[in-house]
Amino acid sequence: MPIADFVLSELRGVLGDRLSTGDSERAIHGASETFHQAPPPDAVAFPLTTQEVSAVLRICNAHGVPVIGWGTGTSLEGHALAVRGGLVLDMMRMDKVLEVRPEDMLAVVQPGVTREALNTELRATGLMFPVDPGANASLGGMASTRASGTTAVRYGTMRQNVLGLEAVLADGTIIRTGSRAAKSSAGYDLTALLVGSEGTLGIITELTLRLHGQPEDISAAVCAFPTLEDAVNCVAQTMQMGIPMARIEFMDAMAMRAVNLHMGSSYPEQPHLMVEFNGSPEAVKRDAELFGAIAGDHHGQGFAWATSLAERNRLWAARHASYYAALKLRPGATGISTDICVPMSELPAAVAAASADMQATGLLGDVVGHVGDGNFHVLMLLEPGNQQEMAIAKGVAERMAHRAIAVGGTISGEHGIGIGKRGLMEAQHGPAWAVMGAIKRTLDPNNIMNPGKMVPDMN
Structure with missing residues (x-):
């Protein structure tokens, strides 16, 4: 109505x-x-x-x-x-950086501030806000969806980097959660409840964010592998050895073909890892050498190191452009992108199963991911309006999700639920999904906050 x-x-x-x-x-x-x-x-x-x-x-x-x-x-x-x-x-007109406290390594912002705008503001402080989902998203939206991205393996997601917030509940009540202290044991963690609630419990109007020091030295590299299994096994061993990666990203052969088409580059059309190391020059050198040895054990080839800012930007531009690049593999296509996250020990099998399932259906697409924390994405390219292809793609996505649940993973590591994955919530959470619904009814009894999302339908 x-x-x-x-x-x-x-x-x-x-x-x-x-x-x-x-x-x-x-x-x-x-x-x-x-x-x-x-x-x-x-x-x-x-x-x-x-x-x-x-x-x-x-x-x-x-x-x-x-x-x-x-x-x-x-x-x-x-x-x-x-x-x-x-x-x-x-919320995009509420876009002020309200306070930066370098000595406490935190910033207070309104929700319409974007991550790039905040980092521009921070340039002279020696600090940065590291969460990078690819898009220049608003920080309020990133908190609402519990965003992460390429740097989560080192710096965490929005869950770890939102210290507190101001929010308005459905009835207009204004609340503040969290604190500026490094830790607290005072009551329920309402900050964690609201971060990732996708606007179903309230509207975030202010965020207190954890900042991190800008690294003294940064080095990045790209490396090709003969098979998908070689690349993903390399990731698993790297993380098991505790090498402090700043980023470790996977792109399969089809994704590299798309990047070459989109950017005019000439990467081998093989599975690739893109990695980054942050820290002191000595630590970066040591970590890079350790990773290089592991990659060699897994048949890595063609290392190309990037140490200057321009070189690193070109390298990561390839990763960030992967979604739009993939659309060029099938001009005019609609993209269906889905993600799951699994324990690291299950990552090689999960990536292989998703890739094999997509190939078996005959759909064109690729696999990319923030594989350092077990999270990867599948993008399938469909003819607009082709309901048969849509049904096949949804089947691939659902099977990915159920395989993740079966090994103790999750139906989404960072895309969130929205309307696309709501039907899978009960499979992952069981009776706990009804508990989420009970929380929603308590805070929003009239069901006005982003209804039809996240929780079971309210009576």
Whole structure:
């Protein structure tokens, strides 16, 4: 049911012309990075303060209007689609870095600050915020989806790097969680509850983030392997030996073909590892030599080291471009991207099984991943509107997920749940999924916060 005119009038009383019902804004905020689709929202709001967010939620809660948080819109599982209509709350105008405390190695930011903007702000401090999901996502969106990325193997995900936050609950209540202290044993960890809740429990309006020192020295390399198994076994042995990798990324032969097409590069069309080492010059040299020996044991070949910033940027541009590069393998195709995460001991078998399953179906696609923490992605390229191919691709994704669950892994290491993986939640969590639903009912009894996502349907 569309938002009633009198409710829109109340919202305009709070936001003025920062409430839009125009077709263009609604269309922008009804789009998805992937194949997931839903009708556009009924309206889009652009708050500037926590108090405005609180006032908007009080109005929407009183009238049963769904509210969906929005950052840069780069999520991959339809997290921010208005599947039941309602109001999209675009947080990107709340984009201030409020405080940087170098002595405490933390920063306080509004949710619309992007990770690149924060790191630009930090350049003179000798500190950095390392979580890198690839896209220049908003930090509020990254917290809401518990994002990670290429550097998680060394620096952790958003779960480890959000110390505290301010959030507005469904009824407009403003809460603060966590602290600026290094540790706390004071009560429930509400920060961890809200990080990764995908906007189903509240709207994040401020974040206190852990910062890290910029490394003294950085070295990166790319290395080809004759087989997928050689590359992934190399990863497993590297991590088991405790080498402190800053990044260790896998790209299969098809992904390298796509990168060559996209970037005009000439990498061998074989499975590759892309690695990075951070630390003192001595530590970087030692760690790189250890990794090189392990890679040699697994038939690694053609090491190309990159020590200058320009060389490293070119190397990692290949990895970050992998999604859009893959689309060139089948021009006009729609991409279905899915991810799982498994214990490191299970990684070689999981990657091999996913690759074999995709090849057996005849679908074109590739496998890439942040394999240093057991997380990898499969991208399948489909003809738009081809329901038979869509059904085959969903079957591949579901089998990946069930294999991950069977070995103690998870249905998603970083893409999150959204609408794409909600149907797999019970298989992973069992009765605990109902507990998540009970938490949702307690904090959002009218089910206005991003309904149709994450938890079981509410009665």
